Amino acid sequence: MDTFRFVKARDESHAIQAASQSKTAQQGAEVRFVAGGTTLIDLMKLNVERPSQVIDINHLPLGNVEKLQDGRLKIGALVRNFDLAHHAVVQSEYPVLSQALLAGASAQLRNMATTAGNLLQPTRCVYFRNTAMACNKRAPGSGCSAIEGDNRTLAILGTSSNCIATNPSDMNVALTALEATIHIQNKTGQRELPIDDFFVVPGSTPQRENVLEPGDLITYVTLPASRPGAKSVYLKLRDRASYEFALASAAVVVDVVESKFNRVRIALGGVGTKPWRSRAASYSAFSDRSPFSRASLIAWMIAGRSTAFRRTNSALSISAPRAVIGMATIAEKTVRKEGAPLRRKNKAPALPGPTPTYFTGAAQCWQVSRCNDCRS
Ligand SMILES: Cc1cc2nc3c(=O)[nH]c(=O)nc-3n(C[C@H](O)[C@H](O)[C@H](O)COP(=O)(O)OP(=O)(O)OC[C@H]3O[C@@H](n4cnc5c(N)ncnc54)[C@H](O)[C@@H]3O)c2cc1C
Numbered sequence: 001m002d003t004f005r006f007v008k009a010r011d012e013s014h015a016i017q018a019a020s021q022s023k024t025a026q027q028g029a030e031v032r033f034v035a036g037g038t039t040l041i042d043l044m045k046l047n048v049e050r051p052s053q054v055i056d057i058n059h060l061p062l063g064n065v066e067k068l069q070d071g072r073l074k075i076g077a078l079v080r081n082f083d084l085a086h087h088a089v090v091q092s093e094y095p096v097l098s099q100a101l102l103a104g105a106s107a108q109l110r111n112m113a114t115t116a117g118n119l120l121q122p123t124r125c126v127y128f129r130n131t132a133m134a135c136n137k138r139a140p141g142s143g144c145s146a147i148e149g150d151n152r153t154l155a156i157l158g159t160s161s162n163c164i165a166t167n168p169s170d171m172n173v174a175l176t177a178l179e180a181t182i183h184i185q186n187k188t189g190q191r192e193l194p195i196d197d198f199f200v201v202p203g204s205t206p207q208r209e210n211v212l213e214p215g216d217l218i219t220y221v222t223l224p225a226s227r228p229g230a231k232s233v234y235l236k237l238r239d240r241a242s243y244e245f246a247l248a249s250a251a252v253v254v255d256v257v258e259s260k261f262n263r264v265r266i267a268l269g270g271v272g273t274k275p276w277r278s279r280a281a282s283y284s285a286f287s288d289r290s291p292f293s294r295a296s297l298i299a300w301m302i303a304g305r306s307t308a309f310r311r312t313n314s315a316l317s318i319s320a321p322r323a324v325i326g327m328a329t330i331a332e333k334t335v336r337k338e339g340a341p342l343r344r345k346n347k348a349p350a351l352p353g354p355t356p357t358y359f360t361g362a363a364q365c366w367q368v369s370r371c372n373d374c375r376s
């Protein structure tokens with residue numbers, strides 16, 4: 001780890017002023033904010049991040065969750081993941097967000113991790129975190145070790161020939177399905193962006209993951225007012241039952257009017273270079289066919305076409321999109337049946353039970369011995 005200057009921000013403008021001295025706010029920034037530190041400090045120890053100045057923003061007044069008069073929920077950038085997951089309004093009106101947060105990392109990490117830090121965590125691609133390996137995101141122009149290497153956890157949607165890294169955050173998937181807005185302060189004032197426009201796909205500039213510029217401080221995130229009858233659920237598939245990033249995940253938010261689906265929003269995690277909004281699945285009008293099955297079909301086709309990007313580890317290239325669709329189908333059933341979050345069992349359930357249809361054939365279900373979801 002390189003030597004760096006540590007500064008405690010007196011207020012927002014002090015933090016912004018200091019960060020404005022950086023040439024970039026993306027990979028390789030000379031000045032970094034530190035919130036919970038659970039990502040930044042790791043990357044500094046690995047010499048992936050080498051800021052000469054670290055600005056502690058933990059004393060800024062950005063730690064509240066507030067219901068606004070127009071019904072929106074305002075979440076401060078420094079709200080800890082634990083506090084957000086257990087907030088009464090989040091649990092009752094945005095259960096998908098609570099479930100996504102609780103599916104991420106560990107209890108200790110969630111106590112430290114913040115809303116903005118989680119939003120901005122970079123990919124977990126192993127080559128990005130290893131300075132001995134070529135990586136276009138860390139060192140632009142050096143090549144991508146993952147394309148011919150260990151890529152079983154990497155993206156199949158939004159990739160380019162320069163980078164196939166996955167956005168790793170669970171929270172971001174829920175925020176995308178909820179159509180969150182990101183609020184940013186800098187020297188010239190405030191601006192706000194829909195989350196879908198905040199993240200960018202790698203293209204020819206994989207070192208850029210979002211639209212942030214030097215001096216940009218995320219101040220808060222807002223969620224649209226929850227509609228009466230709205231239901232939501234988050235499902236995550238991973239190599240082990242906890243403390244593990246998603247191989248594939250789905251956040252589903254539906255508005256139910258007179259017992260019918262009125263609008264469906266689906267975001268996919270673990271399979272995209274950014275939290276992946278499946279727009280094909282968003283229907284403003286309800287038809288007598290299940291919008292979900294049509295959406296699942298379209299998403300399956302898109303994911304199937306994209307398997308060409310997976311050059312190695314092809315077993316997973318087939319199974320990951322299939323798993324997502326499986327999960328979306330389970331989510332549909334759950335939302336239809338009870339409108340309540342899936343309850344995961346802590347203990348491994350008794351086997352066998354019928355073989356889950358979603359994960360048969362070439363695909364293997366990693367969860368079958370550990371959870372009851374597949375057999376619900
Ligand atoms: C072992 C392990 C397992 C994990 N598993 C999961 C998982 O399963 N799912 C998951 O989603 N996550 C997982 N995580 C990641 C974890 O959620 C993140 O490390 C955490 O959310 C980051 O938040 P932080 O506040 O600690 O960020 P920091 O490390 O403090 O900051 C991260 C980045 O955000 C920037 N930043 C922070 N606040 C602001 C702001 N207000 N404005 C502008 N920039 C800002 C920092 O400069 C830095 O670049 C895991 C982490 C570890 C170490």
Ligand code: SF4
Nearest residue numbers: 125135136144163164
């Ligand atoms: S996938 Fe992206 S992050 Fe991973 S090695 Fe390739 S360029 Fe680097």
